[in-house]
Amino acid sequence: MFKFDYDAAAAHWVEKDKASVHMEETALKERISNFIENHNTCALATASAEGVRNTPIEYNFVEDCFYFFSEGGLKFKGLKENKNVGLAIFEPYGGFGQLKSLQVEGTAEMVEPFSAEYLKIMEYKKIPMEAMKKLPQPMKLIKVTPVSFDYLDSDLKKEGFGSRQHTSQMI
Numbered sequence: 453m454f455k456f457d458y459d460a461a462a463a464h465w466v467e468k469d470k471a472s473v474h475m476e477e478t479a480l481k482e483r484i485s486n487f488i489e490n491h492n493t494c495a496l497a498t499a500s501a502e503g504v505r506n507t508p509i510e511y512n513f514v515e516d517c518f519y520f521f522s523e524g525g526l527k528f529k530g531l532k533e534n535k536n537v538g539l540a541i542f543e544p545y546g547g548f549g550q551l552k553s554l555q556v557e558g559t560a561e562m563v564e565p566f567s568a569e570y571l572k573i574m575e576y577k578k579i580p581m582e583a584m585k586k587l588p589q590p591m592k593l594i595k596v597t598p599v600s601f602d603y604l605d606s607d608l609k610k611e612g613f614g615s616r617q618h619t620s621q622m623i
Contacts, residue, residue, distance in 0.1 A: 472614030497538040498530025518596040558596040565590035
C-alpha cells in the first residue's frame with residue numbers, strides 16, 4: 453500500500469530555502485507591497501470544524517492590513533471559530549517559468565460597523581455614507597493583519613535570487 457510522506461512534502465520549501473539566495477528585507481518588502489498594490493482580488497481561506505471555505509474577494513490594503521467588505525457568506529462560519537486565515541494573490545498561469553503569486557497567513561477580526569476604522573475604509577473605497585445606510589444591514593468588514601508572506605516570482609532567478617522568498621516581518 454502506498455504511504456505518502458506528508459511531513460517530507462510539507463518541509464520541501466523550508467529545506468530548499470536553506471540553500472536559496474535571499475533578497476535584502478527592504479527590497480523584498482517593496483516587491484511584495486508592489487505586488488499587493490497591483491492587484492485587488494484574492495482567495496480568502498477560512499476554516500472551521502465543518503470544513504474549509506476559499507472565497508474569491510476584492511481587498512484593500514491599508515496601513516499594512518487587508519480589508520474586505522462582504523454582505524455575508526459561509527466564510528463567516530470559519531471566522532467565528534478560527535481567526536487564522538490564508539490569502540492567495542496570483543497571476544494567471546502562463547507556464548512553469550512564469551509564476552508570480554503571494555501567499556499570506558494572517559489573523560482576522562471583524563470591524564465594528566460605522567466605527568472610525570470602518571468609516572476610514574469606506575472613505576478609502578469612496579463608498580458614500582448614504583449608500584451604506586440604505587442597505588438593509590451594514591456590510592460586514594473583515595480586517596486581516598498579516599503574520600507571514602511567501603512570495604513566488606520566477607523572474608527572481610534572473611536576478612540571482614531564489615524564486616520563493618519568505619518574510620514574517622510586517623510590510
